Each structure stands twice: as structure tokens, then as C-alpha cells.
Amino acid sequence: MTRTLYLFCSAAPPVFDVAKVIEDAQARGWDVCLGLTPAAARWLEPSLEGLAVLTGHPVRSEYKRPGEPDMWPKADVILFAPATFNSVNAWALGLTSTFVVGVVAEAIGKGIPVVGMPCVNAAYVQHPAFERSVELLRSAGVAMLYGEGGFVPNQPGQGRPDAYPWGLALEAAESAGSGPDT
Numbered sequence: 001m002t003r004t005l006y007l008f009c010s011a012a013p014p015v016f017d018v019a020k021v022i023e024d025a026q027a028r029g030w031d032v033c034l035g036l037t038p039a040a041a042r043w044l045e046p047s048l049e050g051l052a053v054l055t056g057h058p059v060r061s062e063y064k065r066p067g068e069p070d071m072w073p074k075a076d077v078i079l080f081a082p083a084t085f086n087s088v089n090a091w092a093l094g095l096t097s098t099f100v101v102g103v104v105a106e107a108i109g110k111g112i113p114v115v116g117m118p119c120v121n122a123a124y125v126q127h128p129a130f131e132r133s134v135e136l137l138r139s140a141g142v143a144m145l146y147g148e149g150g151f152v153p154n155q156p157g158q159g160r161p162d163a164y165p166w167g168l169a170l171e172a173a174e175s176a177g178s179g180p181d182t
């Protein structure tokens with residue numbers, strides 16, 4: 001049976017590689033639904049139609065209106081990458097003003113496996129909220145790929161979006177989706 005991966009991205013430079021990541025996930029057997037923060041959707045605006053065709057599902061960046069039907073199949077796993085400083089902290093605090101953060105916040109309570117991989121520089125991570133957010137999300141069962149075996153922060157201005165470890169993120173999503181509940 002095809003498994004559904006919600007791929008959620010916020011506005012950090014690795015988001016520009018999302019088409020390739022979708023193709024990699026599809027090659028691994030996932031039916032992919034793409035969700036974006038409004039900021040990431042603005043960055044990808046010229047590609048949104050093509051991304052909808054590639055996934056076979058609408059690309060979502062806004063909450064539906066009351067009464068509107070669900071547009072996506074149910075998720076087996078959610079991968080939130082790249083996750084910005086802003087989105088990681090909002091997720092940890094339960095500030096659900098963006099659609100994708102709302103979905104991952106609820107996923108904790110629904111028992112849907114969630115993998116998160118930040119994309120943050122070494123200055124952001126010195127803000128005291130960041131480590132706290134990562135630890136809080138880990139304690140709630142989220143697989144946060146941060147530090148060894150995940151994303152390692154770069155110096156400000158020295159980010160290498162081409163080196164963002166998407167392969168680790170897809171592998172973690174696969175492991176998360178092969179638990180006893182799936």
C-alpha cells in the first residue's frame with residue numbers, strides 16, 4: 001500500500017531543492033503532499049503549479065476554510081525540513097498561526113510520526129529559546145535531526161544549501177514510518 005508523506009518546508013534556502021527531494025521521496029515509494037509556510041510559498045511562487053503537478057496534490061500553505069473538504073490523504077509520516085528558527089520555536093510553543101506548524105503541533109497528539117530538521121545558523125542557535133525548543137519537541141516524541149547525525153549549524157552567511165542533509169531526513173522519515181502503527 002502506498003504511504004503518504006507530508007513534506008513541510010519553511011523559508012530557508014534548501015527549500016529551493018524541494019522538487020528533487022519530492023522525486024527522491026517518490027522513488028522511495030512515498031505519495032508526497034507538499035506544505036509550505038506562507039513565506040516559503042512566496043519564495044517558490046513561480047514553481048507552485050509545477051510542484052502540484054509533480055506531487056499530484058494541491059500545494060498547501062493556508063488553513064482551509066470551515067466546511068471545506070480535506071484535500072490530502074491522511075499522513076503516515078510528516079517531515080518538516082527545512083525548519084527555520086521561527087518555525088521550530090513556534091512549533092515548540094504551540095503558536096499555530098501557519099498551516100504547517102498547526103499540523104505538526106496537532107500531529108504530536110494524534111500520534112503521527114514527525115521528523116524535523118532545522119536549518120539555522122550558529123548565531124540563531126545561541127538564542128536561549130532554540131535549544132529549549134529542540135529539547136521540548138524531542139521530549140514530545142518528535143525526531144529532531146539536529147546536531148550529530150542531523151543538521152549542523154553553519155556560520156551566518158556561510159550556509160551551503162546544497163549540503164543540507166536531505167538524505168538523512170528521508171531516511172529518518174522512512175524509519176519513522178516503519179513503526180508498529182503503520
Ligand SMILES: Cc1cc2nc3c(=O)[nH]c(=O)nc-3n(C[C@H](O)[C@H](O)[C@H](O)COP(=O)(O)O)c2cc1C
Nearest residue numbers: 010011012013037039040084085086087119120121
Ligand atoms: C535569503 C534568506 C535566507 C534565510 N535563511 C534562513 C535560514 O537558513 N534559517 C532561518 O531560520 N531563517 C532564515 N531566513 C529567515 C526566515 O526566512 C524568516 O525568519 C521567515 O520569517 C521564516 O518564516 P517561516 O518559518 O514561517 O517560514 C532567511 C531569510 C532570507 C531572506
